[in-house]
Amino acid sequence: MKIATLWLACSAAIAQTSEGERQSFVPIDSSLETQFNAVAMDERVQAALIKLEEREEEAIQEQIRITEIPAPPFQEERRAAYFLERVKERGLADAYIDDEGNVVATRPGTGNGPTLLIAAHLDTVFPAGVDTTVEFRDGRYYAPGIGDDTRGLTVLLSILEALNESGITTHADIIFSANVGEEGRGDLRGVKALFREHPETDGFISIDGVRLQRITTGGTGSRRFEFEFKGPGGHSFGAFGLPSAIHAMGRAIAKIADLQTPQFPKSTFTVGTVDGGTSVNSIAANAVFAIDMRSNDKDSLAILERQAKTAALQAVAEENARWNRNLISVEFHLIGDRPVGVTDHRSPIVQAAALAFEAQDVNLLGLNISSTDSNVPMSLGIPAITLSGGGDGGGAHSPDEWFSPVDSHLGPQTVFLTILALAGIEGVADPILEQRDD
Known part of the structure; x- marks a missing residue:
């Protein structure tokens, strides 16, 4: 994920919102909010949210293990192989590595819903030979790549585990991917390949980086x-x-x-x-x-x-x-x-994310433009956003990159709610995500 961002000023979104107030960056449709609330109040969803918080310490240990498997640009194979096994352990036995090097797994829905693609990138900016051993100092974990995007990969696994144990059947088919080639000369090759192979995709979420504060709706x-x-x-x-x-x-x-x-x-x-x-x-x-x-x-x-x-x-x-x-x-x-791209701030995918922020009492500070894997679907006219994996951190793209698990459980919880609202739950709520015309 690239560091430089440009804030989007949405109509009426002049001041930051304080905790407990409704954000003013994203207009919320009342019928969509009703669907979201039905999902959020489902007992299985509430139980999964609790487990995500309880297991966050275990997730951090997984984050450390992934970080210590180097993944230089064009050399993501070892990390991909490790991640593939972790996905299979979480109930998706048909997971595979595609020709581009992406880990891909599909969690089928009811068969009559949209297709939602969730991804986090395997690669880091650091060349071969860089020591990625994690060190803990003064409440922080230090290692190259521990936030960007090992955090996203960790959240992906946490969400898969929560879904697998929940017994929830979604209307949407959900494709999970740990993709290659987001950084530098990787040129988004992994996500480009995903959309060549899965043109049926109706919506996309990239999980990238730390500090859950904003929704990325534009692609530089x-x-x-x-x-x-x-x-x-x-x-x-x-x-x-x-x-x-x-x-x-x-x-x-x-x-x-x-x-x-x-x-x-x-x-x-x-x-x-x-x-x-x-x-x-x-x-x-x-x-x-x-x-x-x-x-x-x-x-x-x-x-x-x-x-x-x-x-x-x-x-x-x-x-x-x-x-x-x-x-x-x-x-x-x-x-x-x-490619340049944008997702309208009124889009259902943005509304779902904004409602998830609100449900978890996470202060949404605004919408932004950045350069992430979401650029590709945005440029194709496919609704797409990028969300962070939560926690605190800094020093991205530097040897002193660090991560601190301050309220880090809010990352997977917020993404989890966003996914389920978009995908819909059988017998509970229809999907917020709309199927695109062929």
Whole structure:
């Protein structure tokens, strides 16, 4: 999960709500609230909520075990294999690992309801070799990846266990997945594969990170490229007069640095890495930089991409003109594509989550936009949200990442209620989640 977020200002949601007050970020339909209340008051649901709190200490130990299985980008296999066995232990014996590397398990409903997909990602940002041993200090658990997204994986298992023991039959089929490729150059490959394989999905919840305070209803899109500059190269003295790939790259970076972007919708860029050349006394034959461009608006992102590419082409032309040699070229290699998306704050999936916050006396501080697995279904027009797994934490994407189990049971409880309200319970309430037209 990416750290940067943009707050969504919903109509009338000016001030934060205090505990006990109805939040004002999400309008609640009265008939939908009636359905939610029927689910929340069911004796089996209440018993499951109690068990989720009672077993939270045990869940934290599972979180530690998962954290200590490294899962670098594109190397999630060991963690996936471990997670698969834990899913099977919780009643879904047909769980499997798909061709992309995702753990997938389906809990069938009555057969006439919608399909709800719940996911948490297996991968971390940390490369192979990083020590993920968990240390406990001053009331906190420290380890790379212990919050993002080992916490989400732990909540997924807790919810599966609660459902398996509850005896509840849902109207909806519920697909549970521990997916690969959410971080960095993983480029959401896991969740993209899930939606290729399960186009019947009617709604999606990503469980990602800590601090249960907000509902993510928007997806910041990004386009990432390597701009590769090529030329003949040569000796710095003997071949002087030939254009340089590095000089062209420098011109391009300078032009990109001067680009103006709108504050709203927020649009950003950065040249994150550079490479190239052979030696200090060589005219560079090659140079490459990686650029990350982001926006909360699809059209703004497309404009920014055109501007960056135009700047690079102009830089090449200027470098060639400087030496009167048409020898430098540039190629654009796409290395990341996270689509822009949004779920309307009036959507039933958002209302269900807001009601679950309220039922658990969790203060909903607002809605936000971030870059998560939910980007993919949002971009496809499928209702999707991201919720955190609860507890406190910080230092995500750093070696000093930490987690504290302060009221952490509220995470699985809130997600559990949201899922059951959306899925509906046979003999109790119809599903809040609507089936999409084919």
